[in-house]
Amino acid sequence: MADIVLYGMPHSNFVRACAMTALEKGVDYESALTGFRDMRSPGMLALSPFGKVPVMRHGDLVLFESLAIMRYIDLAFGTPDALQPADPLERIRMDQWFNAVMGTVDRHIVREWALEVIFPSGPDRTPDAKRIGRARKAAVRDLAVLDREYAGRTWLVGDAISLADIVLVCTLDVLDLLDGGDSLMRDAPALSRAMAVLRERESWQRACAETRVPNWSV
Numbered sequence: 001m002a003d004i005v006l007y008g009m010p011h012s013n014f015v016r017a018c019a020m021t022a023l024e025k026g027v028d029y030e031s032a033l034t035g036f037r038d039m040r041s042p043g044m045l046a047l048s049p050f051g052k053v054p055v056m057r058h059g060d061l062v063l064f065e066s067l068a069i070m071r072y073i074d075l076a077f078g079t080p081d082a083l084q085p086a087d088p089l090e091r092i093r094m095d096q097w098f099n100a101v102m103g104t105v106d107r108h109i110v111r112e113w114a115l116e117v118i119f120p121s122g123p124d125r126t127p128d129a130k131r132i133g134r135a136r137k138a139a140v141r142d143l144a145v146l147d148r149e150y151a152g153r154t155w156l157v158g159d160a161i162s163l164a165d166i167v168l169v170c171t172l173d174v175l176d177l178l179d180g181g182d183s184l185m186r187d188a189p190a191l192s193r194a195m196a197v198l199r200e201r202e203s204w205q206r207a208c209a210e211t212r213v214p215n216w217s218v
Ligand SMILES: N[C@@H](CCC(=O)N[C@@H](CS)C(=O)NCC(=O)O)C(=O)O
Pocket: 012, 013, 014, 015, 039, 051, 052, 053, 054, 064, 065, 066, 067, 102
């Protein structure tokens, strides 16, 4: 029997971030992958009252919100807190960057750009080009910020991989699926180098293999 169950859509950047965290910690997880339609089912709402994924179950414990899940996995398995800086101030900086990825980078790249392509809001169900244009411009600014932060370093915070790097690589990977998205990374050499290091990790490669879907039209 697997150690934990992870619920979520296979292509969700946050679900993948939880899967990658589990793989970093050597945790055996079962994927209870679900589609958009199942998200509001009574069974899912009982686990996740806001109707969002990821959700994690470990025995009787059920958690929603990626940061809580990833922190829990990091605390409960293997060497506790190995994916978070030991220094308290550095740990606060990790939270800062995690929340910036969750609230800003994800909003521009995933919510306002990728989801506009998948669920077009324009007339005749075509993507709203203006909305996408604004999101793209905002994403360029976000990448410039991240590029400055990674300059001369491998990890966003401290001297080892942390939960902030993990959520970031899972979020920026969405760019590869967007028309013209991958070219944005060309102007961000330090960020590109850091993402390449993360993509070499076995945890990344296995998380992708276990969570990638061939197209997004679920
Ligand atoms: N802050 C939440 C965000 C979760 C979230 O937005 N998940 C998306 C999938 S990536 C979702 O459930 N979307 C469905 C919806 O909002 O109805 C977390 O970290 O778990």
